[in-house]
Structure formats: structure tokens, C-alpha cells
Amino acid sequence: MIFALAPANSSSASTLFSDVGTTHRAQAEIYYLLDGGITGGISATKFGTDQLVTREQAAALIGRSLGLNGEKRATDFPDVSTNNFASGYIQQMVDKGIISGFKDGSFGPKQTLTRGQMAVLISRAYNYGATSTAAATNALMEKGISLGMEDGSFGEDLTIKRADFAVFLARGINASFRKDANVTFSREMFVNVNDLNFRQGPSTDFPSMGKLNNGDKVEYAYTIGQWSYVRANGQTGFLHNAYLQLTKPDTTTPPPTPTPVPTEKPLDELVVIIDPGHGGTDPGGTGNGFVEKNVVLNVARHMNSYFQATPLKPKMTRTGDYFITLDYRTEFAAREKGDVFVSLHTNALNGSANGQETFYYAKTASTNPNVAQSRALAIYLQARMQEAWDLSNRGVNPFGYGNLHVLRENTMPAALIEMGFIDSPKDIEYIKLESQRKLMGKALYLGVLDYYYHYKGREDVLPLYNITGDSPSKRLH
Numbered sequence: 001m002i003f004a005l006a007p008a009n010s011s012s013a014s015t016l017f018s019d020v021g022t023t024h025r026a027q028a029e030i031y032y033l034l035d036g037g038i039t040g041g042i043s044a045t046k047f048g049t050d051q052l053v054t055r056e057q058a059a060a061l062i063g064r065s066l067g068l069n070g071e072k073r074a075t076d077f078p079d080v081s082t083n084n085f086a087s088g089y090i091q092q093m094v095d096k097g098i099i100s101g102f103k104d105g106s107f108g109p110k111q112t113l114t115r116g117q118m119a120v121l122i123s124r125a126y127n128y129g130a131t132s133t134a135a136a137t138n139a140l141m142e143k144g145i146s147l148g149m150e151d152g153s154f155g156e157d158l159t160i161k162r163a164d165f166a167v168f169l170a171r172g173i174n175a176s177f178r179k180d181a182n183v184t185f186s187r188e189m190f191v192n193v194n195d196l197n198f199r200q201g202p203s204t205d206f207p208s209m210g211k212l213n214n215g216d217k218v219e220y221a222y223t224i225g226q227w228s229y230v231r232a233n234g235q236t237g238f239l240h241n242a243y244l245q246l247t248k249p250d251t252t253t254p255p256p257t258p259t260p261v262p263t264e265k266p267l268d269e270l271v272v273i274i275d276p277g278h279g280g281t282d283p284g285g286t287g288n289g290f291v292e293k294n295v296v297l298n299v300a301r302h303m304n305s306y307f308q309a310t311p312l313k314p315k316m317t318r319t320g321d322y323f324i325t326l327d328y329r330t331e332f333a334a335r336e337k338g339d340v341f342v343s344l345h346t347n348a349l350n351g352s353a354n355g356q357e358t359f360y361y362a363k364t365a366s367t368n369p370n371v372a373q374s375r376a377l378a379i380y381l382q383a384r385m386q387e388a389w390d391l392s393n394r395g396v397n398p399f400g401y402g403n404l405h406v407l408r409e410n411t412m413p414a415a416l417i418e419m420g421f422i423d424s425p426k427d428i429e430y431i432k433l434e435s436q437r438k439l440m441g442k443a444l445y446l447g448v449l450d451y452y453y454h455y456k457g458r459e460d461v462l463p464l465y466n467i468t469g470d471s472p473s474k475r476l477h
């Protein structure tokens with residue numbers, strides 16, 4: 001139980017942000033960056049389209065697009081503390097010569113970014129070779145990344161709204177967003193592994209569009225971070241540089257094995273954090289003679305057992321009936337290098353409500369950027385819970401109220417499930433039974449597999465469904 005007043009909601013809502021919707025001019029670009037974990041919203045329901053972009057936000061957004069390590073650290077600047085959400089990106093961008101501070105030694109993290117500064121940042125980050133603001137603004141206009149102002153100028157001293165910055169950034173990353181896709185595929189290259197994911201953007205957080213194989217020819221245009229923008233089979237997208245070469249590989253002998261993959265962990269390095277809510281002096285919700293902390297520990301142990309039969313590594317935040325803090329849970333997850341985080345709860349509302357619900361956290365402007373991933377994880381968990389127990393569907397909801405520490409403070413895709421109401425006469429018929437708890441543990445296991453299979457495009461999880469005689473869900477996200 002976190003609390004029980006969440007509105008019932010469709011689990012397949014097509015939009016997250018009320019200020020973006022389906023018609024906003026920057027809608028495609030904002031959701032593209034969201035899918036790739038490059039941006040989040042300013043609240044559970046708002047992207048903040050009209051807010052001005054600050055220098056720290058710009059550093060984080062561009063740094064994520066380059067795949068830089070955003071781990072917080074000490075910086076060269078007295079006005080950027082280690083605790084600043086963007087400290088890792090700011091220092092890395094400084095070290096790479098992409099961004100710099102002011103003459104007085106400060107960085108000005110809260111200062112708004114000008115269009116001229118943005119042009120310089122994008123030009124340096126994506127290697128356009130411009131050495132002045134004028135050259136950078138020209139490069140952006142020539143490439144169709146900026147169309148300039150109505151008077152033909154670039155407006156280099158003007159500030160930028162978040163929606164417009166999203167458009168510039170998406171166009172810089174992926175030329176298919178440019179008005180005149182002014183990009184040349186100048187070089188022939190070859191894929192040197194099998195089963196290589198062809199992704200929509202330059203990280204494994206972006207969805208896969210399909211697979212390419214050893215010896216496949218692609219046409220190369222440019223590089224973003226460690227990824228190449230290429231055309232293959234009539235589609236444009238991104239491949240990791242490690243799997244591209246200039247000469248055609250020998251296809252008569254087996255290709256080198258695609259593991260270890262630098263950007264996509266092998267299955268036996270994927271860590272699933274299983275977080276049974278409450279414990280010890282914190283019983284959680286109670287009802288019908290049952291106590292939440294015991295129920296969720298039991299289900300978590302079943303979920304853990306299913307993962308133990310696979311190469312994936314399950315890690316439980318608590319393994320017995322003792323109290324742990326919310327901080328401990330997220331710190332444990334970070335220390336164990338979790339790849340997904342699932343928190344298990346039962347709900348309660350004086351016996352007056354029933355059903356299943358899954359939460360994720362969409363307000364991640366300065367902390368967890370994994371909004372789209374968390375949402376997809378939540379969708380697949382909720383669908384499997386519905387399949388397991390015949391209870392009403394309260395939907396998948398961005399957690400926009402209250403304090404949901406374990407979702408907000410996490411640095412990995414995270415979801416919190418409420419498997420049913422412990423004080424409901426209907427739901428307790430499932431909650432009370434050991435056999436049903438085992439089914440729920442399996443449902444949560446399968447939901448995580450569905451997330452990896454459908455969202456991350458990982459076909460290497462397919463054999464794991466066979467262990468329990470199951471198969472992947474429909475694609476739902």
C-alpha cells in the first residue's frame with residue numbers, strides 16, 4: 001500500500017504530457033527523446049514546453065544523447081556541487097571541450113541558454129567543426145536543424161523554450177526530423193555481427209526497429225557519440241560503431257560472437273531488483289487477517305525463484321521480516337547496478353476498493369530520466385498481473401501525487417505494483433492463497449521478460465519463456 005486514491009486509467013494511454021498531447025508542434029521530437037531516456041518531464045503530467053532551458057539542463061540533455069556517464073561527481077565550478085543532478089554531464093562535457101564556464105570561473109547552471117550558445121554546444125557535441133558562434137549557427141541552418149528567425153537571422157541572443165530545444169536536439173541527433181533532411185550518406189560500411197539491433201536513436205534505450213546481420217551493407221552518414229546514423233533496407237537509424245567496419249567481413253565463416261557487447265549487457269549481467277514493500281516495524285496495509293509486509297515478501301520470493309532459474313541476477317532489497325528505509329532500497333539498487341526495479345505492494349482502503357494498479361514516475365526532469373522505459377515496464381507488469389488474477393484493472397499511472405521515493409529516486413527503469421487490495425473481500429481470495437502468490441510471482445517475472453523482449457528488442461530472452469512453458473505477451477507499449 002502506498003495509498004489507494006489513484007484514478008482508474010487506461011493502461012495504453014498514447015500520451016504522457018498534457019502540454020504536449022498529440023498535436024503539439026514538437027510532439028514527435030519530445031516523445032522521441034523521451035523514448036531514448038534523453039529527457040523527462042517537469043512533472044508527472046507536464047513536459048514544461050514553454051519553460052526556458054537552463055545551462056545545466058542543456059548539459060544533461062546533450063550529455064545523455066552522447067551516451068556520457070552522468071554519474072554525479074565533483075566539478076571544476078564552485079557553483080556546480082557534486083549533488084547537482086547534471087554535475088557528471090557538466091564535468092564530462094568540460095573535459096571533452098564541448099562546454100565551458102565563464103571567465104570568472106563559474107558555470108552558471110541556472111542561467112538560461114541562448115540560441116547562440118545552443119548552436120555552439122550542438123556543433124561541438126556532434127562535430128560540425130565550427131570554431132565560432134557564427135559558424136555554428138550557419139552549420140545548424142545549413143543542416144536543416146534550425147530554420148532561423150522570420151527575419152532570416154539566427155537570433156543568437158534569444159532564449160529557448162524546452163519544446164524548441166527538444167526540436168533542435170532531435171534534429172541534430174536524427175536527420176529524419178530535419179525539414180530538408182540535408183544529409184549525405186557518403187560511405188559504405190558493413191555489419192560484422194549477427195542479430196544486431198537497428199535502433200531509432202543512439203543508445204540501447206531507444207527501441208529496436210529490427211535486426212541486421214554479419215555482412216549486411218549499410219550507408220553511413222554521421223556519428224553521435226558511439227553510434228552511427230546509417231541507412232539500411234530503406235530505413236534510417238543507429239548502429240553501434242563497434243559493429244561496423246569499412247571492409248566486407250568474411251561471411252563464409254561464422255561471425256565473431258556478439259558478446260560481450262559494450263552497450264548491451266549479456267543476460268547474465270542483467271540485474272533485476274525485487275523490492276518487497278514495508279517490513280519489520282512497518283507492516284504496510286492489513287485486512288482480512290493478513291499483513292502486507294508478509295504477503296509481498298512471499299510473492300517476491302516466488303518472483304526471485306523464477307529469475308534464479310535464468311541467467312539473470314535477481315536481487316531482493318530485503319529477504320526477511322525486518323525494516324529497511326526507502327533510501328536504503330534505492331541505494332541498494334544503485335550499488336547492485338540494477339537494470340530494472342520492481343517494488344511489490346498490496347493496497348488497502350477500508351475494504352471499499354479493489355483491483356490491480358501499477359505506478360511509474362514521470363516527473364524526472366532532474367533525477368530519473370527513464371520515463372518511457374519505466375512506463376513500458378509498468379505496462380507489461382500490469383498486463384501480466386491481470387492475466388494471473390481475475391481482478392479489476394485500475395490501470396497504469398504516472399505517479400503524480402504523494403511521495404513515491406522508490407520510483408522517483410531510482411536511476412533505472414522502475415515500477416511499483418499494487419497486486420490487489422488486502423482488505424477487499426474479493427481480492428483476498430487470491431492474496432490469501434499460496435498457489436496464487438506463486439502465480440503472481442511468475443506474472444511479475446514474465447512482465448519483466450516482456451519488457452526486455454518488446455521494449456528493448458532483446459530476442460535472447462525468448463528461450464527463458466520456455467522454462468515456464470509461457471510465451472511473450474502481445475506488444476503493448
Ligand SMILES: [Zn+2]
Nearest residue numbers: 001002277345
Ligand atoms: Zn505498500
